[in-house]
Structure formats: structure tokens, C-alpha cells
Amino acid sequence: MDCTKAREMIQDHIDGRLPPDSARAVREHLGACRACAAEEEELRRVGDMLRLWSAVQVGERELALSPLWTRVRAGIEERKEPGLARLLRRWFWVPVAAIVAVVALLFYPSDGARVPFHPKSFDVTVESLESDTATVALVDKGKGLPRVIWIIENGKT
Amino acid sequence: MSEKEKAHPPDEDLVRGSLAGDEGAFRDLMERYKRRAYGVARGIVGDPDEAQDVVQDAFVKAYYRLKDFRFGSNFYTWFYRLLVNQAIDRWRKTSRSQTIPFDEAWVSGDTSDPEAMVYPKTPEELAENRQLSEGLTRAIAALPEYHRTVILLREVEGLAYEEIARVLDCSVGTVMSRLHYARAKLKGALKGFREG
Numbered sequence: 001m002d003c004t005k006a007r008e009m010i011q012d013h014i015d016g017r018l019p020p021d022s023a024r025a026v027r028e029h030l031g032a033c034r035a036c037a038a039e040e041e042e043l044r045r046v047g048d049m050l051r052l053w054s055a056v057q058v059g060e061r062e063l064a065l066s067p068l069w070t071r072v073r074a075g076i077e078e079r080k081e082p083g084l085a086r087l088l089r090r091w092f093w094v095p096v097a098a099i100v101a102v103v104a105l106l107f108y109p110s111d112g113a114r115v116p117f118h119p120k121s122f123d124v125t126v127e128s129l130e131s132d133t134a135t136v137a138l139v140d141k142g143k144g145l146p147r148v149i150w151i152i153e154n155g156k157t
Numbered sequence: 158m159s160e161k162e163k164a165h166p167p168d169e170d171l172v173r174g175s176l177a178g179d180e181g182a183f184r185d186l187m188e189r190y191k192r193r194a195y196g197v198a199r200g201i202v203g204d205p206d207e208a209q210d211v212v213q214d215a216f217v218k219a220y221y222r223l224k225d226f227r228f229g230s231n232f233y234t235w236f237y238r239l240l241v242n243q244a245i246d247r248w249r250k251t252s253r254s255q256t257i258p259f260d261e262a263w264v265s266g267d268t269s270d271p272e273a274m275v276y277p278k279t280p281e282e283l284a285e286n287r288q289l290s291e292g293l294t295r296a297i298a299a300l301p302e303y304h305r306t307v308i309l310l311r312e313v314e315g316l317a318y319e320e321i322a323r324v325l326d327c328s329v330g331t332v333m334s335r336l337h338y339a340r341a342k343l344k345g346a347l348k349g350f351r352e353g
Binding site: 011015045050054056060069071073079 | 196216279
């Protein structure tokens with residue numbers, strides 16, 4: 001067996017996927033070829049290091065994994081709820097938030113200097129009339145500050 | 158049932174118990190696989206907290222999908238499929254935009270003589286060698302997710318190619334090529350390390 005063929009088969013050899021005859025041929029080659037033997041050793045080392053690395057990661061998390069059942073059980077219970085109940089529980093804040101928002105808008109303290117404009121009748125005067133086609137301003141003088149309620153400019157409102 | 162089977166019932170018995178409403182049976186299944194599941198999830202998603210969430214979600218999902226389990230097949234292959242999909246989804250959502258470059262200084266291996274290196278033999282030795290441990294973490298994270306998954310399932314979990322193909326819903330040939338690529342990359346990374 002030459003090196004090219006041996007290298008093609010090293011992975012299968014490591015993973016125990018070669019038939020006995022091929023495995024024996026690869027072993028014989030590795031026994032006689034230092035370069036290919038080193039290649040196989042390095043590839044095997046990848047597996048060794050990954051197993052150690054994974055064991056370290058799991059070991060470092062051991063304490064946190066101990067109460068995992070509590071969390072899994074909670075997840076199971078949550079999904080046991082009927083769909084409607086789960087939806088209501090998950091989204092109940094939407095109507096509540098909407099109600100709170102509407103109430104807040106209704107009772108929002110208004111600026112004393114700017115009374116909300118809810119006229120029942122208009123006391124309108126023509127304030128400005130510059131020309132037949134230019135600007136017309138209708139102004140509600142009311143009790144407070146005068147308010148422009150309509151502007152006609154060049155025939156367009 | 159033998160004493161041994163009572164003490165350590167087969168997975169299928171625990172699945173049957175779970176389906177019959179025995180919560181303890183499902184808990185036993187979870188206890189049996191949670192560490193291994195975490196090891197796989199940790200390798201795929203990278204972050205320890207994310208990995209734990211993935212494991213938790215995968216077990217919750219498994220509980221509700223147990224009725225789909227086909228008796229006669231391996232529970233862990235079935236469960237790993239849920240777990241791996243969950244982990245890859247999580248990884249894509251949280252890390253998709255992050256590309257971790259494979260450190261070429263590790264893969265060159267030009268200045269290192271492999272025979273001069275002493276590699277750790279136990280998890281404790283690896284934990285003490287922070288440079289190597291962190292280097293491995295980075296090297297694993299730098300692999301494409303499916304290559305990372307394949308090599309973890311093969312080398313850490315010891316799954317056969319055919320089992321990995323079932324977990325990932327791909328061909329055995331795809332498993333072989335991904336494994337070949339991942340091993341070559343990690344081999345290159347390891348060559349960059351020397352003793353100490």
C-alpha cells in the first residue's frame with residue numbers, strides 16, 4: 001500500500017469502518033511509514049482532545065445542571081395549559097396596557113395656558129383680508145388667546 | 158426483569174413509562190442524557206448559558222413528541238435530532254452574523270515538532286492548561302456549524318456514521334466529508350501547541 005492510498009483510508013481506520021483485510025493492510029503500512037503513522041496519531045489526538053474538552057465543559061457546568069429537572073418540569077407544565085389559557089397568560093398585558101393608555105390620555109393634565117379646544121359655538125371674525133385672491137384668516141377670539149381656525153390662501157384651504 | 162434492568166432500565170422502558178404518564182420515567186431519561194446533551198449543545202452554540210437553555214428546551218420538546226418515537230430505534234439518536242436542531246437554530250439566531258476566523262497561526266504548525274508536545278491525558282490536566290483549553294474552544298467555534306456538529310457526535314458521543322446521518326438528515330457520504338474536513342482543521346489547530 002502506498003502513502004496516498006493509506007491516507008485515504010486513515011479516517012475509516014480510526015473509525016473502525018474498514019473490513020479486516022484493509023485494516024490489516026493499513027496497519028502494516030503505518031508500521032513501516034513514520035509520516036503516515038504521525039498523521040494517524042494526530043487525527044486520533046483530535047478525538048482525544050475533543051473528549052477531554054467536552055468533559056471539562058460539562059464538569060464546569062455540573063452544579064448548574066443538577067436542578068435542570070425543575071426547569072424542564074416547569075417548561076412541561078407551561079405547555080400543558082390549554083392553548084387559550086396560555087395565550088391569555090402570555091398576552092393579557094396587551095388589553096391591560098391599552099386600557100391604561102386610554103385612561104391616561106383621558107385624564108392627562110392639560111396645560112393651564114392652553115385650554116383644550118372644544119368649542120360649542122364659534123365667535124368668528126374676519127381678521128385679515130389682504131386681497132380678493134390672497135389670504136383670508138378666520139380667527140376665533142373667544143375668551144383666551146386668538147386662534148386661527150381657517151386660512152384660505154389663493155383660493156385653497 | 159433482571160436486577161440490573163430494574164436499576165438501569167433500557168431507554169425504551171423509560172419511554173413507555175413516560176408515555177403512560179410516569180413523570181419519574183421521563184426524569185430518569187433526562188438525568189441519563191443531560192450531561193451528554195449539554196456537551197453537544199455547548200460545542201454547537203458555544204455559550205454555556207445558551208447551551209443549557211437548548212438542553213432544557215430540547216427535553217421539553219422531547220416530552221411532548223415522545224409519541225412520535227418509533228420503538229426499535231435508538232432513543233438517543235431520536236433525541237439528538239431534536240437537540241441538534243434546537244442548538245443549530247439557537248446558534249443561527251444568536252451568532253449568525255459573527256464569523257470567527259480560523260487562526261492560521263494555529264494551523265501552520267511550521268515551528269512545532271509534534272513529538273515534542275505533551276498533551277493532557279485527563280480533563281483536569283486540560284482544565285489546567287488554559288491556553289490549550291481556550292484554543293480548543295476557539296478552534297471548535299471557528300468550524301462551520303454542521304462540521305462542528307458532526308465531529309462532536311462522532312468523537313465525543315461516539316455515534317456511528319449512519320446514526321449521525323439520521324440525526325442530521327443527510328447522507329453517510331456527507332457525514333464522511335464533513336468529518337474529514339473538521340478533523341483536518343482541528344488537527345492543524347492542535348499542531349500549533351507545544352508543551353506548557
